[in-house]
Amino acid sequence: MSTLTVPAAPAHPRQARWTFLLHRWALLVWAVLVVVIGGLLLWTAGPLADEEERAWHRVDMCRRLSRCVVDMGSYSGTYTLLTYAMMLLPFVVAAWAGAALTARELESGTALMAWTQGVTPVRWLAVRLALPAAVLTAGATLLVALHRFAWGAIEDRPDRRPAWWAPFTFHANGPTIVIACLTALAVGTLTGLLVRRTLAALGISVAASALLLGGAHWLMPRLWTPVTEVAPFRDGYPSLFDGVEIGHGMVTRGGAHVPTPDCTATTMESCVRLYERDGGTGYFNTFHPASHYWPLQLTTSAVLLVVTVLLTAASFAVLRRRTG
Incomplete structure (x- = not known):
């Protein structure tokens, strides 16, 4: 593949405005998503x-009855739906960035036109x-704050919330x-620069x-030292379903x-007699308790941030190699 040489030129002062106009529909869609999901989270x-x-108060009052039907409302279903919607946001971003942010402009020649009219490739990518x-x-941070608010709204019954x-x-x-x-x-961004075809990049x-992201989730519980608790057989597995589980089993x-x-x-x-015959003395559970929430969040975020920086650096390296 031949290398495209772009003459050095002063940065175009209106590059940011042009980027905004070119992708204003994407900005509008993102704004609508944030407003709709945020509004529904407030409603939740x-x-x-x-x-x-x-x-739940009605459930408590009618427990003595032999038959009791209580409409539990829409909190749980709406909360679950909105949580799924938030988890899909990174994939929406990836699809847009791969298809529209870089690949479409390279495929259509819009990027080349910008590079020959006073915008260096590096500035072109930096602004984008x-x-x-x-x-x-800004949008994702707002949604996280609203999601935490919705999650904690039934704090009087923490056992009933996710x-x-x-x-x-x-x-x-x-x-x-x-x-x-x-x-x-x-x-x-990197995929669009490498593939340069809209649908394939998407x-x-x-x-x-x-x-x-799946790899980051798999790695998450391994980024912080877990807690191991031991209990005799008669007490069952200690702290089971109280945190992020790593593993549980028998103590010899x-x-x-x-x-x-x-x-x-x-x-x-x-079963206990069988376990004791095999040399067992109790159960163990290795897990992350609630106190590990922020260490797990911050270490996982740090790993993702490092990956993001490396991918961004690779994008600039690919662009420099292809433009000279």
Whole structure:
């Protein structure tokens, strides 16, 4: 492939305005998404949460009845739907960045025209990354704050709201979803520069973002030292379903932690006798408790931020190589 040489020229003072006009529909769509999701989160935190509270009070009052039907309202379903919507935002960003931000302008020749009319390729790319990054950060941060507000709206019954460690709730409640949007922006930008075909860049950007974000979620519990609790057989597994679980099993007389043997007995007492015959003394559970929420959030965000910086640097390197 031949290298395109672009003469050095002073930066165009209206490049930011041109970028805004070129992608104003994308900005409008993002604004609508933030307003709609944010408004629904406020509705969930207000009227729907109050409805949920009243429903649980009615449940408490009618527990003595043999039959009791209570409408629990729409809080849980609406909260879940909005949480899913927030988790899809990085993939929307990746699709747009890969298809429209870079690939379409390279495929149509718009970028080349800008480079020959007083805008250096580096500034062209810098503006196209800086403006969306600022808008994405502001919008996603607002949604995270509103999501936490909706999640905590039924704090009087924390056992009835989604667990803090549930994967989608965990990310939608903290900065990882904000950094994930920036990572998706960097993925789409680099993909567009490499592929330079709109539809192909769209699909590859979404797939690459799914791999990166899925990998970050898999790595998340391994970025901080977990807690291990031990309990005798009669007490069951300690702190089970109280946090991000790493693993659980049986403790042996020698202190080793091994998987709990399979047991086909009809009673738990029979299983315990089997475990004790195999040298077991109790159960263990290795997990991250609620106090690890922010360490897990911040370490995962840091990893994603490093990946974003590397992808951004790679985008500039690819652009320099192709433009000379």
